[in-house]
Amino acid sequence: MSKEELKAVSDSKVTKQVKKGEMIFDEGEKLNGVYCVRGGVSKLSKLSPNGKDQIVKLASKGEVLGQRSVIAEESSNLSATAINDMEVCFIPKEIIVSTLHKNPDFTYEVLRHMAHDLKEADDVIVNMSQKSVKQRIAEALLYMKTHFGEDKEGYLALVLSREDIANVVGTATESCIRILSEFRKEKLIRTTGKRMAILEERKLQDLVDGF
Numbered sequence: 401m402s403k404e405e406l407k408a409v410s411d412s413k414v415t416k417q418v419k420k421g422e423m424i425f426d427e428g429e430k431l432n433g434v435y436c437v438r439g440g441v442s443k444l445s446k447l448s449p450n451g452k453d454q455i456v457k458l459a460s461k462g463e464v465l466g467q468r469s470v471i472a473e474e475s476s477n478l479s480a481t482a483i484n485d486m487e488v489c490f491i492p493k494e495i496i497v498s499t500l501h502k503n504p505d506f507t508y509e510v511l512r513h514m515a516h517d518l519k520e521a522d523d524v525i526v527n528m529s530q531k532s533v534k535q536r537i538a539e540a541l542l543y544m545k546t547h548f549g550e551d552k553e554g555y556l557a558l559v560l561s562r563e564d565i566a567n568v569v570g571t572a573t574e575s576c577i578r579i580l581s582e583f584r585k586e587k588l589i590r591t592t593g594k595r596m597a598i599l600e601e602r603k604l605q606d607l608v609d610g611f
């Protein structure tokens with residue numbers, strides 16, 4: 401971006417604190433701009449008619465939310481809710497659209513991000529249809545470790561409720577609880593309340609890979 405473009409973005413952006421559990425935007429909303437995640441984690445999810453909230457993605461620092469519907473001039477396809485306390489910065493639609501028209505490098509970057517999101521969405525569909533619930537839960541735990549890390553005691557830094565884990569893998573909360581308890585008995589993981597630690601990363605990966 402040129403100095404002028406950066407200044408326009410920086411003058412127009414508004415920083416917002418979002419508390420754990422608060423919604424940033426709802427599915428079906430017409431967004432007046434995009435949200436950049438500066439801290440914390442947001443779940444992007446879609447509520448189905450049977451009441452299940454399918455989590456499509458966990459978005460963290462550096463990710464942009466809402467650009468798809470802003471560019472497509474549609475309403476948002478997913479809702480974004482804070483999993484923990486977040487800081488987001490809002491950039492109005494006009495600034496995004498005018499920069500997209502003026503700056504090909506910026507447009508290319510946005511396109512690159514959307515192409516990446518598309519690949520992730522493909523992988524979600526393939527995983528859902530080809531992997532068992534057990535494999536999907538193992539994969540979700542490994543994903544949480546790779547993307548959000550561990551705390552000093554070796555627990556996964558991102559703490560998700562059992563319901564959220566079930567909603568990430570697309571299963572019932574009871575099935576998720578049962579499989580996590582199997583993993584615990586097999587000493588693949590350790591749990592303390594909601595907190596979980598991976599003990600046997602290799603074995604979980606083998607399970608995901610079908611060995």
Ligand SMILES: Nc1ncnc2c1ncn2[C@@H]1O[C@@H]2COP(=O)(O)O[C@H]2[C@H]1O
Binds near residue numbers: 459465466467477
């Ligand atoms: N893999 C993904 N699938 C769908 N939406 C994503 C993905 N990653 C990020 N997003 C963002 O999540 C937003 C949800 O609302 P929108 O449909 O407006 O725009 C979407 C994208 O900006």
